[in-house]
Amino acid sequence: MNIKHLTGTPRTALTGCAMGVLLAGSIGLTACSTPVPQASTSGSETAASTVAKKVTLILGTSSDDFYKAIECGAKLQSKEAGADLTVQGAGQFDPALQVPIVDAVVASKPDAIVIAPTDDTALFAPLKAGVDAGSKLVLVDTTLKDPSLAAGHIGSDYVLYGKQGAEQIAKLTGGKGSVLGIFSPPGVSTNDQGREGFSKELANHPDIKVLPFEYSSGEAGKSAAIVNAALAAHPDLVGIFTFNGGDSQGVVTALREANAGSRVNFVSGDGQPFQVEQLKAGLVKSLVIQQARTMGKLSIEYSLNALAGKEVPAETALPTIVANLDNLETPEVADNLYRPC
């Protein structure tokens, strides 16, 4: 090529190539800055006891305090057990976003995958590919329709979760009046079980009228609208329970706008930092928290046990804990509040 021709369009092409090289270089630099020992062979065959086990944790979302608490537990246990932990997660609770992440993680051939699946059906095929390729699988929080694929599943006792919420509501309302429960739409297994426990417990209180359930998956705007409507439609509303902590902001807002904070007793599931502030300010009367950190710890313990050929319980349902102003400082509650390490 005549060098004099290197103006205009071919020069643009070369500039583009230069940009491409820069981009590739920046990828390389980013990769080099994070020390990730690449498993050079299949991983579990050679010198299994001296090479650190590679575990990848795939969260439901990467920016949720609950999942950050699970991540904290996993990090603590990995450090103690000497496992090499990588954490991944999409920005939103969306199977269409989680599947490509699972595909890539499976391709990286970890010894074990710990995942909170965002859909009980859509994630089966991608995770099966990982198990077939030799990785051990542990499910945390949510589960698959067919959990036999995994070595074990660790979740909370969601029936107890709903039951404890109902118990608190019954106690606070003196067992009389209308009560509203806000859950994720049917199909989310955790919430379905929560609703079951909630309804069963409230059936023991004949003077409590259980209003038809409303559905929101932690969207403050939606829950605010739900509570606005409920306050208008049911003047005898005395108690609200939200399964998902994300909904509590909307409930508190709606109660404040209607000046109904003293009349309506609010109990929420989850223990995110803003919820703890609400508890301290008296805007919510009690919180039903999951043992998120313990979940994370156990998930690593179980995956390492599975890799070592030891027995792992197929289903572990950790009891939920009721947190209120009295026990907020106790280690059992304080350790399990949802926050990163």
Next chain:
Amino acid sequence: MNSRLSTWLAKPTTTMLLILAAIIAMFAFLSPTTFFTVSNAQGIFSNTAILLVVAVGATFIIITSGIDLSVGSVLVFSSVVGAQAMAAVGGDSLGAILVGLLATLVSGGAWGLLNGVLIARAKVPPFVTTLGTLGAAYGLALVISGGVDVRSVPGPLVQFGNGRWLGVPVIAVIAAVIATLAGLVLATTVFGRRTYAIGSNEESARRAGIRVERHLMSIYTLAGVLAGLGGFLSLARFGTTTIAGNTNLNLQAITAVVIGGTSLFGGIGWMAGTAIGAFIPVVLANGFIIQGVVPYWQYVAVGSVLVAAVLLDQRRRRRQLS
């Protein structure tokens, strides 16, 4: 030979192809046993397929200097309609599956037609129109489904959606066929030429005798049908609707088209570029995850590539004018 090479190198698509090759080479070098494998490639193809189908429609629209923000919602809507149609017919038969396919294509096309009518006849700007249908389609999807994902997709369809043909994922084959056909239409047919003409200068095109309104309507309808097909492929792949998802599909499609070298200002574009542009973000995300890099870097990387692509386009336009 010299000028042919120069012309080929001049295309921004070529630059992007080289960038994609550089990215693949870099990741292959860093993780030879994990990134550069057949199974990982199959995963990348699967994860690009639906985006590519939607981006094909977006290419036509962007070439006419329009935009379609509603594709994600239309995909969700048509997947809900399709899943419910199949559930209504019942059973696992091919007939039920074909009913589902028809339902997704028609419902997607209906939204596309609505977009087209509002844009071409009522002269509402594309950004505003499709922003409106984005909300409306999503809302109606929630109304029809009651906010609950429909999970009863016929088994044979899910097997099809996760199947492979000669080692290549079936949905990727379908996406490739559609992209190729659309590329040929764009490059060789009168329909394609009219698309470029309208994008280049709508008023001149109108005065040259092109029925601009009718053409625009057909393009937006086509995009709607393709979003519907995306919904069908999504049902086939995941075995369920994903109502809460696909919220960023519109921006992902636009990113794919623009990275590929199509100009946001209309009149210039290549389907091959769209295909490359669809792969780059998926490959970047995949490579980063295999590297164990914090996932947020992929957004930075994709954003940089996008800006670089637009800058290249600007430089080319300025040179053309001078």
